[in-house]
Amino acid sequence: MKYVIYPVALALLAAVPFVASDYALGLLIGMVTYVTLASAWAMFSGPTHYVSLATVAFYGAGAYVVAMLNEVMAYPMILLITAGVGAAMALVVGLSTLRLAGVYFVIFSFGLAELIRQLITWYEINIYGTLGRYIFVDITARGIYWQMLALAAITIGLTAYINRSRLGLALRVIGDDEVVAAHSGIPLARMKLMAFVLSATILTLAGAIASPRWVYVEPAIVFNPTVSFLTVIMALFGGANRLWGPALGAIPLFLAFEYLSAHFPDVYPIFLGALFIGVVFLFPNGVLAGIEGLRRGKKEETA
Amino acid sequence: MVNLFKHAKACTTAFAVAAASFMTAGHATAADDTITIGYAVALTGPNATGAGISTVPNYRLWVDQVNGEGGIEMPDGSRKMIEVVEYDDRSSNEDLVRAIERLASQDKVDLILPPWGTGANLAIAPLMARFGYPQLAVTAVTDKAPEFAARWDRSFWMLGGGHDYATGLVDVLAQARDAGTINNKIAAVSVADGFGIDLIKGARPAFEEAGFELVYDESYPLGTSDFAAIMSEAQASGADSFVAFSYPPGSFGMTKTAQAMGFNPKVFYISVGGAFPIYPGIADGKADGVMAIGGVDGTSDSVKAYFDAHTAFVGNPPDSWASAVTFASLEMLEQAIGRVGLDHGDLAAELSNGTFDTVIGQVKLEDNQLRDLWTVGQWQNGAFVGVGPADKTGAAAPVIPKPEW
Numbered sequence: 001m002k003y004v005i006y007p008v009a010l011a012l013l014a015a016v017p018f019v020a021s022d023y024a025l026g027l028l029i030g031m032v033t034y035v036t037l038a039s040a041w042a043m044f045s046g047p048t049h050y051v052s053l054a055t056v057a058f059y060g061a062g063a064y065v066v067a068m069l070n071e072v073m074a075y076p077m078i079l080l081i082t083a084g085v086g087a088a089m090a091l092v093v094g095l096s097t098l099r100l101a102g103v104y105f106v107i108f109s110f111g112l113a114e115l116i117r118q119l120i121t122w123y124e125i126n127i128y129g130t131l132g133r134y135i136f137v138d139i140t141a142r143g144i145y146w147q148m149l150a151l152a153a154i155t156i157g158l159t160a161y162i163n164r165s166r167l168g169l170a171l172r173v174i175g176d177d178e179v180v181a182a183h184s185g186i187p188l189a190r191m192k193l194m195a196f197v198l199s200a201t202i203l204t205l206a207g208a209i210a211s212p213r214w215v216y217v218e219p220a221i222v223f224n225p226t227v228s229f230l231t232v233i234m235a236l237f238g239g240a241n242r243l244w245g246p247a248l249g250a251i252p253l254f255l256a257f258e259y260l261s262a263h264f265p266d267v268y269p270i271f272l273g274a275l276f277i278g279v280v281f282l283f284p285n286g287v288l289a290g291i292e293g294l295r296r297g298k299k300e301e302t303a
Numbered sequence: 304m305v306n307l308f309k310h311a312k313a314c315t316t317a318f319a320v321a322a323a324s325f326m327t328a329g330h331a332t333a334a335d336d337t338i339t340i341g342y343a344v345a346l347t348g349p350n351a352t353g354a355g356i357s358t359v360p361n362y363r364l365w366v367d368q369v370n371g372e373g374g375i376e377m378p379d380g381s382r383k384m385i386e387v388v389e390y391d392d393r394s395s396n397e398d399l400v401r402a403i404e405r406l407a408s409q410d411k412v413d414l415i416l417p418p419w420g421t422g423a424n425l426a427i428a429p430l431m432a433r434f435g436y437p438q439l440a441v442t443a444v445t446d447k448a449p450e451f452a453a454r455w456d457r458s459f460w461m462l463g464g465g466h467d468y469a470t471g472l473v474d475v476l477a478q479a480r481d482a483g484t485i486n487n488k489i490a491a492v493s494v495a496d497g498f499g500i501d502l503i504k505g506a507r508p509a510f511e512e513a514g515f516e517l518v519y520d521e522s523y524p525l526g527t528s529d530f531a532a533i534m535s536e537a538q539a540s541g542a543d544s545f546v547a548f549s550y551p552p553g554s555f556g557m558t559k560t561a562q563a564m565g566f567n568p569k570v571f572y573i574s575v576g577g578a579f580p581i582y583p584g585i586a587d588g589k590a591d592g593v594m595a596i597g598g599v600d601g602t603s604d605s606v607k608a609y610f611d612a613h614t615a616f617v618g619n620p621p622d623s624w625a626s627a628v629t630f631a632s633l634e635m636l637e638q639a640i641g642r643v644g645l646d647h648g649d650l651a652a653e654l655s656n657g658t659f660d661t662v663i664g665q666v667k668l669e670d671n672q673l674r675d676l677w678t679v680g681q682w683q684n685g686a687f688v689g690v691g692p693a694d695k696t697g698a699a700a701p702v703i704p705k706p707e708w
Contacts, residue, residue, distance in 0.1 A: 022408035022434075026401040033397075118524075121495065125522070130504065131497040132422070141404075214396045216425035218497055220349075220525075221396055261398060262405075265346040265391030 010153055017142045029145050029213070031254050036152040036206045037227070038235040038246035043159050044199035045232075046240035047171035048192060050101075054093070054109035055231045057116045058086055058200045060222040062207025064120060067133040067217045075137055079208055086204025089116075090197040098192045101178070110228070117223035124219070131219070137212045147209045152247075155202050160243055162195070171195055230257075233272075237279050239286020248288060338375055338645065340366070341388035341412035343402030344419050348394025352551075354419035356579065357442055357625040360617040362387075362416055365633040367616060376641045388412055396426040403427045407434040413645050414636070421445050421497070428455050437651040439632040442625050444468075446501060452671035457651040461628055461673040465501030468596050469548075471678025472572060473509040475594075475691040476544055479703045480515070485544055485569045490519035490537035492557075493548040494527075502548035502574065518542050527553065530560040537566075543704075544570035551576030554595070555585045562587065562708045569704035570594060578623040578680055578687050590682040592705030597624025598680025598689025600664065600697030609662040623680060623687035628673065631661035664696065 017025050037055060045052050065082045097108050124131045162168040170191040173181040182188055211217065230253075238249025253275070260268045283290040342362060345354045366385050369375055374382035388410050392399035399418055406412050407430070415436045417424050424443035431438040432455040439459045445451070446464030479485045489510055493503040499522065510517050519540040521533055534557060537545055545568040547557055554576035561571065576582065577595020586593065599606045609630060613621045621627065636650075638659050643649040658667045666673065679691035681701055690701040 023401070023405040024408075026404040030397065030401055121524075125495050125500060129500075131495075131500050134425070210397070213400050214422075214426050215429055216396075216422045218422055220496070221422050224395060226348075226393075226395065258401070261391045261393060261402070265389075268391065268393060269347055 010149070013149055014146060017145055022141065025141050025145060027255075027258065029141065029148060029210075030258070031251055032145065032148045032152050033206060033210055034230065034234055034250040034254050035247045036148060036155055037203060037231045038238070038250045039152065039155045039159060040199050040202035040206070041231050042235045042240040042246040043155065043162065043202070044171075044192075044195040046235070046242075046245075047168065047175045048195065049175045050098075050192070051106050051232065052109040053106060053225075053228045053232065054112045054200075055203055056223055056225060056227040057109075057113035058089065058203035059207035059210075059227055060113070060219075060224075061089060061116060062086060062204035062209075063135075063211035063214065063217055063222050064133075064207075064219075065204075066137070066208045066211045067135050070135050070137050075139065079205065082208040083201050083205055086201040087197050089204070090200030091193070093200075094193045094196040095189075098189060098196065110225075113223050113225060113228060117219045121219045133217055135212055135215055135217060139212045141213070144209060144213060148206065151202065151205055151209060156243065156247065158198065158202075162198075163243065167191060167194060229272075229276075233276055233279060237275070237283065237287055239283075239288040242286065242288050245286050245288050249286065336374075336381075336383055337386045338383045338414070338640075339386045339388060339410065339412040340414045340416060341390070341406035341410055342416035342418070343390040343392045343399055343406065345394040345423075346391035350392075350394040350420055350423070353442070356622050357629055358419040360613065360621065361626055361629040361633065364613055364616045365630060365637075368612070369637060375637055378642060378644050392418060392423070396423060399423055400426055400430060403430050403434075407436065416633075417441065417443075425451070428458055431455070432457060435647045437636075437647060437654055439636060439654070441629045441632050444498065444501070446505070448672050449670060456671070457647070459632075459654060459668060459671045459673075461632055461668075462625060463672075463674070463676045463678070464505075465498065466505035467676060468574075468678045469502050469505030470509045471691045472546065472594075473506065473513050473515070475679050475693070475701055476515070476570060477513040478693065479570070479701065484703045486542070487515050488518045488540065488542035489515050489544045489546055490540045490542035490568075491517060491521075491546040491548070492519075492533050492537065493522045494525055494550050494553050495522045496525045496550065498550065498575070499548040506546070506548070523553070525550065528556060530557045531564065534560045534564060534566055538564070538568075543568060544572070546570070546572045547574060549574045549576070551579065555582075558582075558586050558593070562589070565708070567705070567707045571705050572679075575624075577682075580620040580622060582687075583682065583685065586708075589708050591684065592682065592702050594679055594681045594690070594701070594705075595624075595687070596679070597622070598677035598687065598691075599623045599627050600677075600695075601683070601686055601688030601699055602697045603664065605662045605664075624677075627663050628676075631659075631663045631666060634661040635659040635666060 016028060041055055062082050065085050066078055069078045093112060100108055170186045173186060174188060174191060178188065234250040234253050235246040237253055239245030260271055344358055345351045366387055370384050374384040376382050388406060390402040392402055403415065406415050417438055417440045419442045421443040424440040428438060428451065437457045441461045443460060444462050444464060446466045448460035448464055451458055452460055480487055491503065493499040507517065519537050519542060523533060549557065554573035557573060572594040574596045577593060578597040583590040606627060609627060610620050635654060639650050639653040639657060643653045655668060655671055658665060677689035680687050681690045683699060683702060688699045689695065690699050
């Protein structure tokens with residue numbers, strides 16, 4: 001049954017641009033982008049409980065690859081290179097840091113975005129000679145939407161596959177108790193690294209796909225830490241351990257932020273802060289789990 | 304399977320609720336006797352400071368003035384009140400692009416005013432071109448303005464490029480050197496960010512061509528707060544002229560550092576922030592003689608009237624660089640509407656070819672760019688006035704050497 005539902009749903013979503021206004025399409029792009037980011041983030045951070053704030057490091061790097069290469073080669077080629085760059089970055093970073101646990105990993109991942117931003121700034125100033133690049137790629141908003149939708153579908157599909165595979169099982173064991181995992185013979189480093197690289201590659205690709213909408217990039221514009229925070233809060237809001245959790249967190253929050261920016265521009269940061277606190281206190285496992293918990297509670301009462 | 308449907312149902316419900324709240328959020332379409340003008344600027348985030356000084360107050364002041372007079376005059380003599388649609392782009396270009404799409408395709412506003420910042424104006428340029436709106440980009444300093452004006456023929460670039468300001472400064476210094484007031488040594492520092500790099504890149508060859516010797520040339524990262532080391536090296540370099548291609552935090556920090564260490568170069572030049580109304584306060588009331596980027600015609604009555612109106616409406620005077628130009632761009636828009644109406648093509652043509660009476664004097668764009676710009680200003684008797692280019696109407700004579708702090 002679901003082999004029919006998913007393709008049909010995907011086809012319907014892909015057909016939306018033919019009836020949507022430009023603004024609706026812009027909203028869809030934003031929504032699908034955050035669905036992709038949150039889902040890709042949860043692919044690694046969900047089961048392992050390694051909270052990563054490095055999302056924008058990869059997302060921004062993807063955008064920068066496009067900015068650097070858009071005048072010298074064809075777009076599909078750039079995407080391939082972007083995926084390679086993302087994977088290579090994640091491999092280097094992962095090998096050196098996945099032994100860190102808990103809060104140390106969080107801090108490191110946050111620093112990573114800053115590190116990459118400063119490295120690119122240094123490179124641009126001292127080697128390239130100017131800061132700020134232009135992206136003139138001949139891609140319409142529809143094209144961006146379709147690519148991002150495909151990436152979102154791949155991400156969620158891949159997560160579903162991983163969840164059922166040995167990798168997924170290993171990651172869950174690692175998340176529950178690393179010592180137990182090690183004693184059961186799970187190769188900790190290799191498993192974590194595989195998930196981290198997959199997740200980071202998708203994040204990097206998402207940055208590359210979104211970048212033509214910016215036209216002009218500068219490290220300060222691209223490596224905006226808010227992206228990392230939003231991704232985490234969206235995934236946690238929906239539930240980082242569930243297949244559809246991140247997507248379900250991303251869509252309502254994205255729309256809520258959009259609504260706030262139009263009607264209550266000054267309260268947006270307050271709302272964001274309150275949300276962080278609220279999610280942690282009320283739905284530590286995500287809204288989905290929270291709702292299920294409520295239902296179960298009610299059933300038990302009636303029984 | 305049941306579980307799957309439950310999820311799917313939850314998904315669609317959440318989506319439908321959110322979508323419904325959006326549909327109702329759209330702004331009422333304008334009646335015939337109003338003009339809707341939309342803009343998305345940074346009201347929160349890192350760009351909010353700049354937008355809050357040069358852009359937003361001027362938009363609000365202009366709308367208030369125009370509506371106070373009964374609205375914008377149309378070619379047939381009738382008047383239309385302005386209705387504003389304002390969005391926050393949260394200093395993010397992604398949000399900004401979406402806000403422009405929203406203004407154009409959802410709110411269907413008559414005109415869109417530009418955001419603050421070079422990156423922001425470039426991000427929306429392709430969209431503005433696609434929707435056909437004229438874009439009067441003021442707070443975008445870029446040497447590529449001629450290319451952009453050619454690429455998007457309804458875009459207008461009104462604040463020049465880094466190269467203009469660098470060469471403008473070199474001209475002022477060259478005159479002082481030729482008069483024998485300063486030696487031919489320059490100490491320059493620049494912030495390692497887009498703007499600082501553009502300026503120093505323009506300045507290096509210009510200094511060399513004018514026969515100056517760049518005895519100190521150092522860049523510092525954005526976010527630097529301790530300038531004691533570079534300032535003392537600059538002081539030790541033997542240069543009479545200290546030139547900083549800086550952003551406001553750097554400009555302010557270097558001013559305080561120079562005062563604290565008693566560094567009194569004959570020329571003290573800083574960049575962004577030097578023309579802000581708060582600068583004399585930062586300089587502890589000793590701003591006179593400090594040079595900075597920008598300037599306004601200190602002899603002009605219209606500038607004075609604009610400063611008074613701004614002070615009365617906003618509570619503080621405008622900055623003396625981008626603010627007056629921003630306000631002038633709005634006056635141009637108003638006059639162009641009065642001549643040709645609201646058709647975007649006609650408006651763009653009129654902006655491109657017409658001559659306008661504005662707060663900064665008579666404006667006629669060249670290839671969609673404002674080229675008649677103040678490049679160097681100086682604090683004189685408590686006001687920041689334009690000193691370069693020296694042949695521009697109203698240019699004050701620069702005071703060199705600067706009085707000691």
